[in-house]
Amino acid sequence: xxxxxxxxxxxxxxxxxxxxxxxxxxxxxxxxxxxxxxxxxxxxxxxxxxxxxxxxxxxxxxxxxxxxxxxxxxxxxxxxxxxxxxxxxxxxxxxxxxxxxxxxxxxxxxxxxxxxxxxxxxxxxxxxxxxxxxxxxxxxxxxxxxxxxxxxxxxxxxxxxxxxxxxxxxxxxxxxxxxxxxxxxxxxxxxxxxxxxxxxxxxxxxxxxxxxxxxxxxxxxxxxxxxxxxxxxxxxxxxxxxxxxxxxxxxxxxxxxxxxxxxxxxxxxxxxxxxxxxxxxxx
Amino acid sequence: xxxxxxxxxxxxxxxxxxxxxxxxxxxxxxxxxxxxxxxxxxxxxxxxxxxxxxxxxxxxxxxxxxxxxxxxxxxxxxxxxxxxxxxxxxxxxxxxxxxxxxxxxxxxxxxxxxxxxxxxxxxxxxxxxxxxxxxxxxxxxxxxxxxxxxxxxxxxxxxxxxxxxxxxxxxxxxxxxxxxxxxxxxxxxxxxxxxxxxxxxxxxxxxxxxxxxxxxxxxxxxxxxxxxxxxxxxxxxxxxxxxxxxxxxxxxxxxxxxxxxxxxxxxxxxxxxxxxxxxxxxxxxxxxxxxxxxxxxxxxxxxxxxxxxxxxxxxxx
Numbered sequence: 001x002x003x004x005x006x007x008x009x010x011x012x013x014x015x016x017x018x019x020x021x022x023x024x025x026x027x028x029x030x031x032x033x034x035x036x037x038x039x040x041x042x043x044x045x046x047x048x049x050x051x052x053x054x055x056x057x058x059x060x061x062x063x064x065x066x067x068x069x070x071x072x073x074x075x076x077x078x079x080x081x082x083x084x085x086x087x088x089x090x091x092x093x094x095x096x097x098x099x100x101x102x103x104x105x106x107x108x109x110x111x112x113x114x115x116x117x118x119x120x121x122x123x124x125x126x127x128x129x130x131x132x133x134x135x136x137x138x139x140x141x142x143x144x145x146x147x148x149x150x151x152x153x154x155x156x157x158x159x160x161x162x163x164x165x166x167x168x169x170x171x172x173x174x175x176x177x178x179x180x181x182x183x184x185x186x187x188x189x190x191x192x193x194x195x196x197x198x199x200x201x202x203x204x205x206x207x208x209x210x211x212x213x214x215x216x217x218x219x220x221x222x223x224x225x226x227x228x229x230x231x232x233x234x235x236x237x238x239x240x241x242x243x244x245x246x247x248x249x250x251x252x253x254x255x256x257x258x259x260x261x262x263x264x265x266x267x268x269x270x271x272x273x274x275x276x277x278x279x280x281x282x283x
Numbered sequence: 284x285x286x287x288x289x290x291x292x293x294x295x296x297x298x299x300x301x302x303x304x305x306x307x308x309x310x311x312x313x314x315x316x317x318x319x320x321x322x323x324x325x326x327x328x329x330x331x332x333x334x335x336x337x338x339x340x341x342x343x344x345x346x347x348x349x350x351x352x353x354x355x356x357x358x359x360x361x362x363x364x365x366x367x368x369x370x371x372x373x374x375x376x377x378x379x380x381x382x383x384x385x386x387x388x389x390x391x392x393x394x395x396x397x398x399x400x401x402x403x404x405x406x407x408x409x410x411x412x413x414x415x416x417x418x419x420x421x422x423x424x425x426x427x428x429x430x431x432x433x434x435x436x437x438x439x440x441x442x443x444x445x446x447x448x449x450x451x452x453x454x455x456x457x458x459x460x461x462x463x464x465x466x467x468x469x470x471x472x473x474x475x476x477x478x479x480x481x482x483x484x485x486x487x488x489x490x491x492x493x494x495x496x497x498x499x500x501x502x503x504x505x506x507x508x509x510x511x512x513x514x515x516x517x518x519x520x521x522x523x524x525x526x527x528x529x530x531x532x533x534x535x536x537x538x539x540x541x542x543x544x545x546x547x548x549x550x551x552x553x554x555x556x557x558x559x560x561x562x563x564x565x566x567x568x569x570x571x572x573x574x575x576x577x578x579x580x581x582x583x584x585x586x587x588x589x590x591x592x593x594x595x596x597x598x599x600x
Binding site: 110113114115117118119121122123125126127131212216219220223224236239243246247250253254257260261264265267268269272 | 298302306309310312313314422423425426427428429430431434435437438442534535541542545556557560561571572575576578579580583
């Protein structure tokens with residue numbers, strides 16, 4: 001790919017490659033981002049620890065790589081899940097119309113009109129045990145991961161829903177859709193093969209942009225102590241730990257924030273470049 | 284138009300009732316309840332004391348019953364006491380609302396002024412180096428994690444240079460306007476930097492569209508000065524979409540600065556919401572969250588009305 005999408009793509013690729021390389025290093029060189037070395041606390045960079053160590057003597061670079069895998073995985077998984085939910089809602093609303101449309105769009109407007117961050121904080125702090133979920137689930141390591149993805153989907157589906165509904169409303173009465181219908185095509189066939197391709201471009205743009213937004217959301221919640229829980233680490237939770245020592249070891253706070261910033265700006269620039277490609281008329 | 288506004292107001296009221304129940308139920312699902320918290324703070328309290336207190340405060344009753352008891356009181360204007368602050372909810376909210384409005388108002392003014400200058404400047408010379416630089420600045424602004432920006436500003440200006448206080452709202456004992464201002468600088472800088480990028484993108488896009496219209500060419504052709512063309516002819520039509528974005532952003536005034544206020548220990552509504560929710564302070568959290576919801580929805584309505592009022596082509600039936 002060339003043009004304005006090249007640099008953000010390269011940057012994102014480099015970040016993803018570095019995050020994955022950390023996983024390989026853990027497997028083949030028997031190093032661990034969780035390995036504590038209390039004699040080497042807050043060490044300066046060396047050959048052994050290229051970015052130094054944190055307050056428990058853990059290798060900062062390995063932890064950044066692990067955090068990157070988690071932050072990127074959450075961003076991408078949640079963005080795709082939110083787009084899928086939004087697409088389903090949008091297709092139902094736009095193609096079926098009538099009451100379905102009215103109810104679904106009211107729900108969309110309602111989600112958009114809420115003060116989201118305070119509500120997310122409540123949802124992120126909910127005691128899943130009180131909801132009656134079994135302890136095997138509520139105490140598993142991955143629960144904080146799943147919870148963030150679920151929260152991101154809960155607030156993120158509206159963009160895709162509006163986009164897809166708009167496209168479905170416009171295309172459902174176009175000639176090629178009428179032709180398909182008169183040839184006996186069923187509703188699922190029409191939706192998937194005739195309506196969805198017409199909204200693929202804007203949908204891809206919106207999903208790319210939402211990866212960045214979700215990574216920011218994850219970092220805020222983790223920073224407030226409500227996101228990724230130890231022993232897992234994300235860039236946000238690393239920042240949260242580093243905050244207490246910020247005057248003694250400022251670099252510990254600067255690295256993860258810088259990684260969040262670079263990843264999010266790369267997603268935003270990529271989304272912008274894709275938008276120009278799909279829709280050159282818009283400014 | 285009046286009918287449209289009336290219907291929307293009814294909808295807002297219905298939403299608020301729904302939200303109050305949802306928030307009430309959700310807070311109940313958070314870990315611990317107020318009496319458990321009291322118990323963990325007081326080793327002399329026995330299990331019987333706790334059970335008796337739960338009965339006194341009604342924590343042991345079913346959810347629906349508790350909610351209606353709360354709602355009845357709230358509708359009568361009795362919002363109850365805040366457990367965290369040991370004061371009536373109203374008296375706790377009001378000063379913080381003022382603090383937040385000061386913080387958000389100042390940041391908003393600075394960010395919007397800067398956005399107008401940058402956006403108009405960039406739109407006048409599209410695809411120039413200046414335009415590209417403004418564009419990159421905007422992307423950087425919307426991609427910055429607010430709490431990280433706050434942390435860096437504290438590191439540089441409070442911990443490093445020692446020019447500005449890192450947290451709080453005023454020096455104990457001292458007072459006065461200059462002192463307040465001193466404490467406002469860093470939070471205001473954080474919020475303005477975090478929001479200026481988004482505003483600039485709207486202003487730039489709206490101005491580019493406005494400058495490309497026929498009446499601008501007519502104005503130039505009849506010899507209007509460049510300043511007149513930009514500010515009288517183009518800016519006026521560009522402000523229509525910008526005004527709706529502004530109205531929408533008022534929705535964040537109440538709890539929008541949650542992260543920034545928490546970072547700078549600034550006693551505003553955002554920090555209050557966070558503390559109340561985390562501290563299981565039902566009465567306070569409910570009142571604060573409902574106020575935030577009402578403001579957000581009122582701002583949405585204001586945005587729609589502003590759009591119709593400023594652009595005669597738009598009409599709501």
